[in-house]
Amino acid sequence: MDITWSNFKKQLPVVCQAIAEADFLAIDGEFSGISDGPSFTTLTNSLDTPEERYEKLKAHSMEFLLFQFGLCTFKYDDVKAKYIIKSFNFYIFPRPFNRNSPDKKFVCQSSSIDFLANQGFDFNKVFRDGIPYLNQEEERLLRDQQEEKRYHTNGASTTCYMYISPDASRAPVVPVIPDDQKDFIDKIVYQRKLIYQTMNWKFPRGTHVETVESPNNERRMIITKVDEDERKNKEIQKKVKEQEDLNNAVGFSRVIQAISSSSKLVVGHNMMLDIMHTIHQFYCQLPNDLEEFKSLTNCVFPRVLDTKLMASTQPFKAIISHTVLAELEKRLQMPPFNPPKVESAEGFPSYDTAVGQLHEAGYDAYITGLCFITMADYLGSFLSPPQTHVSVQSDVISPFFNKLFLMRITDIPYLNLDGPDCK
Template sequence: MNYSTVILLCESGSTHDFKDNLTKVYEAIEESDFLAIDGEFSGISDGPSVSALTNGFDTPEDRYQKLKKHSMDFLLFQFGLCTFKYDHTEEKYIMKSFNFYIFPKPFNRSSPDVKFVCQSSSIDFLANQGFDFNKVFRTGIPYLNQEEERQLREQLDEKRSQANGAGSLSYISPNATKCPVTIPEDQKKFIEKVVEQIEDLLKNEENESLELEPCTGFQRKLIYQTLSWKYPKGIHVETLESDKKERYIVISKVNEEERKRREQQKQEKEQEELNDAVGFSRVIHAIANSGKLVIGHNMLLDVMHTIHQFYCPLPDDLSEFKELTSCVFPRLLDTKLMASTQPFKEETKSVIHEETGPGSDL
């Protein structure tokens, strides 16, 4: 059977490359006849090797429980995807391959700050194979599971709702109020100084905006609460972040039309940032929604990690896991199992099956 490799995308794994090529990934998945996946992990098992951890006397439930307990604290940080489409004119398969470097960078302070562990044998193997760890940690594509995405979208909707009910302010702290707030004694001079600066801004016809010094989250909260009742119209308030990751407030003089325009821009930017945070999960969702046959070799851990990282924590027992897996990947084929089962076992017995890497004994 003939194959033709026509494309290799997203090898750098950066968010920028991912966004530029996401439409092409979607198209490749949609037009394919079947897919193949493979993952690389920061480790395979916590403590004993997989061969020592599991054995031939384990029931499927035992094996699932052991792998769930000892392997899910590792990180799947590279995901390979190949799509295959048969060209009837050329009588060959057209293969498109994609290589994604993945890392769960926080979207904002409300985002999950993921902890994971590494296994020296896995890291050593990947390093010897030329794996680029800088691409993972510096430019890896972020992701969220479904519950994390839902929570962040609810927070964003709540913030927008509060902003829409607050008049001129484009951003309002969850505890902002239209009534005078109680300011702690040690913060009164700080707030008084901010108010003086705003008064000067409003009186000065030449200046259109005011950039406050970086301050703490509590001080920013006090600023928003104070401005929400003291200046109900005529100003736009926004929190930005400097190159040094310091957060500061910018206050601008605006009319109502300009305020709405800036608010719309801000909402669009927030939506784009949230979509970026969902990141690689969108590829997994596209694979799942396609219903296409997904092929892998020795792929139990690949499937477990994919569901665990991009959908939800693994269920407690095997029956629930199988039900969940059938929803995410309704059609799966493991070539290792296929090759060791009749009648294919007889057909392939002359072929030496050998895998490299720390996961070869799974």
């Protein structure tokens, strides 16, 4: 199911329900580039330590944009003995939602854009109808601005304050204003204060004042004569509208928040960059320290599993030659593997692996989940008695939890999110 800004609000409850009902979630991302400096082969030196690899990826990859996010939810139906899937393909773009929203810059890598274009990627869906988003710090700042504006508009004080939490005290905001703009800002602030104070003094209960923005971005003040009940109703309506606008600006981050709060197993393929970009764009800036990154990842995604690492580990390593996602999916269709049955939920598109839609994030997420359950069930064949269906709670797959595959590192196969790395 393709989801853009035009249908995001309608489909968000459907997405959240699918996440809540799922046994596990598979994800995938498509990016505007991989490395802004050296080639990716050079960037991933075989002698890197985990710390060096993380520092390189953070320094050379985070200015690119994750602009398509695939999510496929898997729920096992005991009666039908098959997985029911719901796939979503989100188009994401950080369009400024209003004049207070961040106006972000990002980098494109020509080879990546050319590759996606040749795969039929629809860039119009990204740039024209992509879903906006804010990370947690940006959301907090916008909430602070709303509270500051509301507090000042109500005439409670000539001092600006920011909202921290319902139980916290108010603290003065100290804005950073360029020196060459201070006189201009001081004049505007003075005029605004003068208007509101005059209105509150002359008409303490008889008017409602608000600032509105026209379609061509011109701002004007509207003063309406109202009685006390009307004034209160307008204030309530205004507050509801402001909250709705803020929720709209948070946008796709609400999906990531739903995934995080569900604590469900999140499965990806070679998912180091997927994890890093997701946290960087939709939660907060990545820390410099690797151990802090591990702790942060555990908070956002308590359980993750990397199918590339799984396929590169015994007993799979001995019978799987190529772990690129497309090749892995083909190999897992053949003995000794026996792919479980899957079925798309009603109202969701079905994927045909014989045709393939690789490099569409929703399809790649589906293939990733399919590879995971096929390998998990294969491990079940070694149990006594053998199990044809292995659940995500099974101890047989727990050794693969919270380990991220590290490409082209000779002696250290994975990043251990739960403890010290291999030496």
